[in-house]
Amino acid sequence: MAALSLAALRSQVESDLRGRVTAPFSYRDRNIFEVAPSGILEIDSSVGGLPRGAMTEICGLPGSGRSSLLVSVLASRTENGEVCALVDARDSFDPQTACAAGVDLRQLLWVRCQNIDQALRATDLLIQSGGFGLVAVDLSDLAPKTVRYVPLNAWFRFRRAVEDTPTVLMILDQEANAKNCASLVLRLDAEAVRWSETVKSADCGTLPFCGKKMDAAAQGYSFARLFEGFSVRTEIIRSRMQSSNGLAPAVAAHG
């Protein structure tokens, strides 16, 4: 009798939630995600990629390589034909370097905000709109104190909004603020800077402007070198991602 009433109750709940919840009594493992490649081999090999339908938080100080990672992900997604959106809280995105890195700018919706309030509202609108392969929210130029004051329910709302969608939600900030709403948290740190020396000895090069032979005195001049790049150390702060065989990656990536 009890079993019968339980079955009736179950069917009653299922019928009441029809259209809102697909299967209210079936267990779903929320830690298994479809992943999108980030475009960086080291990160993809260690965490598998960026989780779709979940929030990824990239934190680090200015100059730590967050924008480079963002542009790499944008290039990877637009190359795949996906439409991406970038919410730029302080209008700091540079389209020229992004284009040089392979971002298809025609498939990028860039929202240039002036403050965090605009950025959060724009993010809400974009996530609710749906269909984006990547929604990136760049809060990294805002003061950490300002981002810290974003209520936790805002992050929770974002997480819920992207759940069960193919969208990668990527937050860039200086500190990890989304707490357990983020399924993947990476911290970036810049390491050694690489400068190219165009001349190694007195007679093996020419001056860039006049074409004259470089002499010993030209060594060390700033026009005789170029900024090549810098190394980035990536640390996995939190990862709720499980591969299909249930193993969690736990290897730090060094870019």
Add this chain to the structure above:
Amino acid sequence: MAFACIYISDFLVQAVVRAQPILRKEAIALIGGAPPLWEVVAANSAALQAGIHLGMTKAQAEEFCRIKIMDRSESQEKAAHAALMDVAWSMSPRVEDTASDIIVLDLQGLESLFGSGENIGRELAERVSKVDLVAHIAIASNIETAIYAARGFSGVTIIPMGEEARCLSGLPVSVLAITPEILKVLESWGIETFQDLTALPVLQLSERLGQEGVGLHQRAQGVYTRALILAELKVYFEEQMEIDDAVEDLEPLSFLLGRLLDQLCARLEARALAIRAVHVRFDLEPSFEKDCQSLKDETRKKTASKEYVRTLNLPVPTRNSKMLLKLLRLQLQSDPPVAPVQKIIMRVDSAGARTVQNGLFVPAAPDPEKLELTVARLTKLVGDANVGSPELLDTFNPANFRMNRFSFLEDRVAGRSGKLHKEKNVKRFVAAQSSSGKILPTFRAIRPALPITVELREERPVRACLRGAYGEVVASSGPWRSSGDWWQPESWNQDEWDFEVDFSAGHGQRQQNRSVLPQSGIYRVYYDALQRGWFVKGIYD
């Protein structure tokens, strides 16, 4: 061969009521003519039953307290007639524009599409009701019989071939389009119905009324035939609405806009078309005081009426009136009209409806209609110039990009063959970058550029001061000079440098507050020769 006639009874009243369906059940009299000689030019059956008759002066009509007196609107009549023509063309390509309230269609070949005559009649009535008109439909074997049946009988009437005379026999002779003089003569003879007219001998009728009498006899018998005069197909969709009391608030205005959009969408649907652009024009109420304020510094000449014109371009053709209304509302919220609205004129550009063929392996993309709404909301939030996709300009100018309207769908539809080469290069570059395991250092712009103090020693930067903090320039690269547009006010002349600055020592006047100190890193700095100062353009991140 069969013909269908669509007849709109009380057309003038229906044309006005069409924009305000709430008035459909009320007794309405329309006044027209030159002031002050206004007179009643049309009235619906409820008003006629209440005692209104045509030709009554406005003052006399106003004595009836339950009658709503309205102005005749020629623009709305034109729009209603155009809507009626759209309905007719949606059914048949052979249409005659008989009168403003009468349309005749050739039904040849339509049986295979719609079935029997009854089905065609019902379909016609349904389509007419979608454009907010109530029609009487008649189908007969000849044009004139169809017209008289539509004018004489309500609803859908089917007259079988050979039974025209019997079916029309009960109709009054006033249904025939005859002159008042002949009607008076017939009345004096005691001729009231078609049956009475057909009973008269043709020869004697010819002797008294001439050829017109013979024609009337044939028409009353339902045997008169003539060729269909084909109307020229028009693709012009416009709806207008004149408002008695000018509207200032957005809520009632959007309600009226919604009505017009619904009507236009119904017309386009009838023609299997969709909307590509919406042009809205408001005639604004002239306001002397407001004009004087707004034209304080220019001219104080008072304009007769002001206009508010806006165009809404859509990335993909649509017939979703709710979505269009939301877009219009967002546009009006961000840029409202300066005075109350007296008249609304809405015109749409039509295009073929969008056909979508999705593929299994095509990545998901935002729904174009939803995306347009989202972009409109974002525009309202951050401003028009701050939403879109960037496009690089072919220049060395520091402002080397512009914002374009975001329309990924157009790019997908349009061929990319012209940019294929560039894309291949980019892909090759990305592939090489990925395989080498290096990330291309990305530049992060600071807008507007921050002033910085740079200390040079032997023409080499050694120290920099940013936001009051001093840092050692560990390494630098530059200068890389660029200049251009010297003939324009926006000329530039810059020496760019890449500085690796170490602020960690924390020298400076504000070292007590370390949180505001700039971060050590690689900055792009330039010396502006025009402003004679150093500025930080951004940081490599």
